[in-house]
Amino acid sequence: MNHSAPSHYKERRDCSVRAVSRALQIEYEEAHELCKKAGRPNGKGFHPFRLLGLNECNRIKESAVINDKKLVYHDRIKKTIKTFIKENPIGTFICVKRGHAFTIINGEIFGQKLDYSRLIYYISVTDLNQPTKKLKVGEQTILHLRNGLTVDEIVAKGFKRTCVLWYKSKINRQ
Secondary structure, three states, X not given: OOOOOOHHHOOOOOHHHHHHHHHHOOOHHHHHHHHXXXXXXXXXXXXXXXXXXXXXXOOOOOEEEEOOEEEEEEEOOOOEHHHHHHHOOOOEEEEEEOOEEEEEEOOEEEOOOOOOOXXXXXXXXXXXXXXXXXXXXXXXXXXXXXXXXXXXXXHHOOOOHXXXXXXXXXXXXX
């Protein structure tokens, strides 16, 4: 699937279009059309919250459904990208920091480097056709370890220390 602008678009400042394309798993052209319908002028910046029908004055927690995907707006989070990923290792998110939009899917960043920039808001994306999968304790523990949490931080989340140490040794052996 193509998430970047084809050559005939000659687009600049289209990070929000690329973020929407990747998060909704649609082609760039379709994402471009969605953003255009929501008020994005060609070649100009665009706030993805406008896809939900929100504007500058009306930005409370809202949701919308686009292409069988539920989008939920979350404002004023004041977290760094790194902290956000540690706290949300699973899921798809359209994230916005000052002057830039990008996507995070299951802890992997698309369209941005991992740094200490602060997020302004994010939109969580849930596929309505996929059943929500509850992770087993072992899967959660492994995700936390791979995202750089220490044993003590994972134990503070309610996991048993012996289990965390066992999974840590299992990861180190791989």
